[in-house]
Amino acid sequence: MRDLLAIAFALLLAVSGPVGAYEIDTHYYLRFALAMSTCFDWHEAHLIASGDWGMDENASTQAEMNPVQVRNKIDFHAFGHSDARFRELWARSRAEPDLDLRLIKLGQFMHFLEDWEAHAGYGIRMGHARDTFRGRDPDSLGNSRASNHRMIQSALDHLLATCDDLGRLDVDPDRELVRLMLWVFRTGFTDVLYEQSNPGWKRGRAGGFRPEGGEIKAANRRWIEEVIAEVIAAQPGKNVPDDFTPGDPERGIPPSLQIPFGADGRVLSKESVSSSWRKWLKAAEYSPDVVVSLERVTIDWGGWQAHLTAVNEGELASEAGRMEVVVVDSDDERLLGQSVREMPSLAPGERVELTVRVHAPTPGEWPEQDVIVGAFARVRDLSAMNDQDWLMLGDADQETPDVELTTDVDPPVSGQEVVRFTAAPKAFMMENLVCLVVAAHVSGGDSTEKLEAAAFELVGGEHRSLGIGRDLPKRWSAFATDDGLVGGKAFQCYEPEQASYDLLIAQAPGSAQLAITLHAEGVTPHTRLFPIDPAIVQGLGEVLRAREEAPAAFLEPESTK
Missing domain, CATH: 2.60.40 (Immunoglobulin-like)
Known part of the structure; x- marks a missing residue:
């Protein structure tokens, strides 16, 4: 048995990982403010933003952490840039007769729309893993001013189209879009977000963020809340709470409603929306939070052995779950092996050490050394922010796939494009x-x-x-x-x-x-x-x-x- 040099590598494959999506500052706080800047009030913006961020909160719809699983990445996170899926999610929102459900579905579509910008050109398996590891995370608002502008313009465009459908606009939607975008340019609204952010916030991290990650998200949240307080709150009919206070964890933008979604993105029931409201009003800020650390990986003739720890850093106990470990060939992104073991319930602050063996695909041969190893905590709580951690062994971080990446899942173009x-x-x-x-x-x-x-x-x-x-x-x-x-x-x-x-x-x-x-x-x-x-x-x-x-x-x- 021998230890190999392990290079820490964070793959945003889920809520905090490189195949995932824009982070909470984009999918939730920014979405909340953009919705309110159009025709929607505080409560409606809460539903839209919760539908958006809920695509990452729900295990049924979050981007799969396993690189060989791609359904959610394609259907909900815009990897593969499917024109048909873009249109399908938009039509699904417009066809919903119930207003609350329509706004939630609009938020779900907005998640795909925002990721359309961030995930362009990336493969459907590993996504932007290597770019994130190298400090060029496209899900950071600090990665590209132009991408931020296009993303915000597209979001406002569809928010205004919904306002028009609902009979709430008395001007042409494109005229209102230009008015709002002129405000964005003139005030430097997105420039502040860009300058406060850093695409290297996950560089070289073994899961999650570098120390400045939390500070960046907090700063962006406060700036967005200040814009709501100074620009939007005074507008008639916005219903901003009287005690709304930018920068206050309890009086700022409220937490997500954490509405449960099915595997197809379906809101499980109208009652679940009401239940989520009651849960938020009671104590939505408390939850379990299981954090995984993949400490090292050893290799022997039998395969790979992952040594890891899991700790509950949340305020509530987590339910029992399982720990999944996968080994992927860095040359062609093939799955070489995977294994699962049970993980116990963890009290707040409790830590557990686990060892998981993944068997080599060909017995009697020395396993591949240049591999990517991922460990995923799967906890059954909806509110538990399931975590992951990755290691790249050998020179895997320097390699590029030997096969052409699938970046567009639409049928190939036949004939001359026009x-x-x-x-x-x-x-x-x-x-x-x-x-x-x-x-x-x-x-x-x-x-x-x-x-x-x-x-x-x-x-x-x-x-x-x-x-x-x-x-x-x-x-x-x-x-x-x-x-x-x-x-x-x-x-x-x-x-x-x-x-x-x-x-x-x-x-x-x-x-x-x-x-x-x-x-x-x-x-x-x-x-x-x-x-x-x-x-x-x-x-x-x-x-x-x-x-x-x-x-x-x-x-x-x-x-x-």
Whole structure:
């Protein structure tokens, strides 16, 4: 028997692991605030956020910790980027007649939508394990400003679409989306979250976070609560509690309702929602919390032997459960072996040491040394945050799979892909800016990964170019289209220019048009002409005249640059 050099490796495969999802600061606290920023009040936002975070809380729907199990990763956490599943979860929410259940299902869809951004390009088995271990965790709000913006834009887009379905919007949803996103850009709302976060918060960790992880989540929670208190609470009908206090564990955003879901994501019963409310009102902040530490792995002719400890760091006793250990070949992500043993009930603070043997697949041969070993605590309490820990042996952390990863589970594209508009673009005046919203999709799906910057220019009679054009930045957020594909939506707002206005008014009435060209990776560009609304031309003139009369008010024009 000999010990091998073990390299600690945290794989967010579940609630706190690298195949999982954005963390609680995104899936719960941020979701709570974004819901309230639209048409939903405090109680409705609580249901939406609980539905979202509940996908990680429930063992039935959380991303499987075992890398060879992929159903939940594909169906609920957007690994494999299934356009069909995106559309299915959105339609499931819209079809629910009961408002409470609809909001919970909307939260479940939002979880998939948010992970759509974070999990793009990762395989369905190991996910972003290596990136997380190396300090580039895509589930951190500190990983990418652009991803944060796209994720928030997509979330607001579908929240507003639901508001519109419910008859709660008195303006065009895209206009309201632009208004809210302008607020996000101008106030630096997401910039604060980005700067307070750190994609290295799980770097080199054997499960869970580095010491700063808890501080990051607490700081992000407080900032989100401050925004609710200062910006949202004063809005009519939001029903924010009178004693709401940012940064106070008991008077801030309430804990998740911990609503139980079935294996298909189904809310087990309407009564379970009421039960969850009662449980939260009674003492939702108390729960068991089983933490696993995989101390070392030894290898002999019989296989691998995992030595680990489990401790209950929660406030309540945990129920009995089991400890699962898997061994995976780092070359091709094949399962080499797995084993399970019973784990006793643990009182608060109680620790237990366990040894689990995993037999080699071929008796008489020395087992593979460059492997990934995972240990999972499976506790039956819904409220127990089941934990996991991983070790990478040999040079497994440096290897990349020898086989091509499955990053898109949709059927392969047959024939030449095309890029098309899903609807006519929308142009309107927003304050002192002219804004353009474009929605498009690529016929083969996965549009947000394929769409590139769009370009537009002004044309006059006989399709003559007027020599003025702009690019629409590559900032496409995902949205569900009516044909079952995931489309991309992008917008940009511009400061009016005198030259553009002069050219427009010089054209014959109705002859000025906007030529927009869509570009996508590996696809022939597509151009269409769209008429320019006379109200836009009128609005441009009014803004330019006002700027000439009071230039000081326009010294620092706001835009979405």
